[in-house]
Amino acid sequence: MALPSLADDTKRLCQSLLRIDTTNPPGNERPAAELLAAAFREVGLQPELFEAEPNRTNLIVRHRGTGAQPPLLLSAHLDVVEADASKWQRPPFSGDEHEGCLWGRGAVDMKHMAAMSTAIIRRLAATGTKLDRDIIFAAVADEEAGCDLGARFLVENHRSKIEAEYALGEVGGFSLHLGESTFYPVQVAEKGFVWVKARITGEPGHGSMPRLDSAVTKLGEALMRLGKAQMPVHQTKYVMQFLDMLRQQQPKLIQPLVKLLARPQLLARVARLVPGVSVARSFSALLSNTASATVVRAGAKTNVIPGVAEFEIDGRTLPGQTDEDLIRELRAVLGEGVELEIMKSAPPIVTEPVASPLWDVITRQVESREPGARVVPYLIPGFTDAKYFTQMGARWYGFVPIKIEKNSGIRFADMFHGHDERVPVAGLAWGVEVLDAVVREISGAQVQGESFESAAG
Ligand SMILES: [Zn+2]
Numbered sequence: 001m002a003l004p005s006l007a008d009d010t011k012r013l014c015q016s017l018l019r020i021d022t023t024n025p026p027g028n029e030r031p032a033a034e035l036l037a038a039a040f041r042e043v044g045l046q047p048e049l050f051e052a053e054p055n056r057t058n059l060i061v062r063h064r065g066t067g068a069q070p071p072l073l074l075s076a077h078l079d080v081v082e083a084d085a086s087k088w089q090r091p092p093f094s095g096d097e098h099e100g101c102l103w104g105r106g107a108v109d110m111k112h113m114a115a116m117s118t119a120i121i122r123r124l125a126a127t128g129t130k131l132d133r134d135i136i137f138a139a140v141a142d143e144e145a146g147c148d149l150g151a152r153f154l155v156e157n158h159r160s161k162i163e164a165e166y167a168l169g170e171v172g173g174f175s176l177h178l179g180e181s182t183f184y185p186v187q188v189a190e191k192g193f194v195w196v197k198a199r200i201t202g203e204p205g206h207g208s209m210p211r212l213d214s215a216v217t218k219l220g221e222a223l224m225r226l227g228k229a230q231m232p233v234h235q236t237k238y239v240m241q242f243l244d245m246l247r248q249q250q251p252k253l254i255q256p257l258v259k260l261l262a263r264p265q266l267l268a269r270v271a272r273l274v275p276g277v278s279v280a281r282s283f284s285a286l287l288s289n290t291a292s293a294t295v296v297r298a299g300a301k302t303n304v305i306p307g308v309a310e311f312e313i314d315g316r317t318l319p320g321q322t323d324e325d326l327i328r329e330l331r332a333v334l335g336e337g338v339e340l341e342i343m344k345s346a347p348p349i350v351t352e353p354v355a356s357p358l359w360d361v362i363t364r365q366v367e368s369r370e371p372g373a374r375v376v377p378y379l380i381p382g383f384t385d386a387k388y389f390t391q392m393g394a395r396w397y398g399f400v401p402i403k404i405e406k407n408s409g410i411r412f413a414d415m416f417h418g419h420d421e422r423v424p425v426a427g428l429a430w431g432v433e434v435l436d437a438v439v440r441e442i443s444g445a446q447v448q449g450e451s452f453e454s455a456a457g
Helices: 006-018 030-040 111-126 151-157 216-229 239-247 249-261 265-272 276-283 325-332 357-369 387-394 426-441
Strands: 047-051 057-063 072-077 102-103 137-139 165-170 175-176 182-192 192-201 288-296 308-317 337-346 375-378 395-399 422-424
Touching: 006 030, 006 102, 006 111, 006 426, 030 047, 030 057, 030 111, 030 137, 047 151, 047 357, 057 111, 057 151, 072 111, 072 426, 102 426, 111 137, 111 426, 137 151, 137 426, 151 387, 165 375, 165 387, 165 426, 182 239, 182 357, 182 387, 192 216, 192 325, 216 288, 216 325, 239 308, 308 325, 325 337, 357 375, 357 426, 395 426, 422 426
Parallel strands: 072 137, 072 165, 165 395, 182 375
Antiparallel strands: 047 057, 057 137, 102 422, 175 182, 182 395, 192 308, 192 337, 288 308
């Protein structure tokens, strides 16, 4: 069958996906997965749907190659975080095209990747292109709530269907403008998480007679200590390499930071104190393990001083750090009177070494299209489906190419879970061309660092 151009197909698919509300919770990814399944069936492919719970649908599809090389996995999650419509300029599930962008929750996190991957595989199938590798696409549920019904479920129950040498997914591949330079960060490492319950006991009593040693008072003190603490700095090579690249490219902007690097504690403090600068805050999170108090619980009656107070801590660990390391650092901050219990955790992950044939292909395809721009390895403070997909041995790169023009007023970091999430239509077209070229080149096709539009079926 005749398909629209790669860019048009991507845009149409992205727009349709944005119009489906997959806010998690509750997720309800089924309609989005079915939409993609229909798009694959149209070109003769046989997508499979898997559910860990009703309507929490995952899709896997495979475009067969010659098998000369092991498969490449493309991945995207179909769920999105909630959106407060009253804060948006366009309704969050409109998929409207406005001011050169597609608007909607999921535009960059990450229905755009689902659309690009689908369009690329549709064209490979429709044109009967045989690559050296099978190209697998997994569209998964439940990433935003921890991956249990999505990537984790697939890895634990349907592993053979997604086993691959390389995997591409979030986070990375977007234009990051710093001063005069443009970077394309590619995720090669992500922090681990350690969710901890902190428990404090004290003397219970009647509310009419206050006590200094009550659990609630001690809880307040512990929260203050944690909130103000600067956790120890651990230099990781991913962050140092990233800074080093920035320094080579952007001496003026970064020189003060580099001087501070000799005194990492100071750097962390500076990064943390710069008010209102989200870059500084996220940068600070890359220098140490972190711990945020999130849930607080104590007492049930106004006139009873409870004997127990609890709070939950969202802890995050750097590559090279363990759960025990974080607990030790927490104890140093909170002192002996606070019992700590790990509720759930997953270790940091790294793609090591960063260099590989796929890394080279990514670098060449991006840098040849945008002279002067640099692809840089990047550590992210959050977690993604990579936590689970890497468990089957795939080398993971966070690479979802999107071009964001310098003066567009759009910053990728603000779009992510922010209001007015949108993706530039031209940047999406650029992205799918780059991703398509990367997929083909790593799979043995002869590809120039140029647009592939002539091959459109
Ligand atoms: Zn995401």
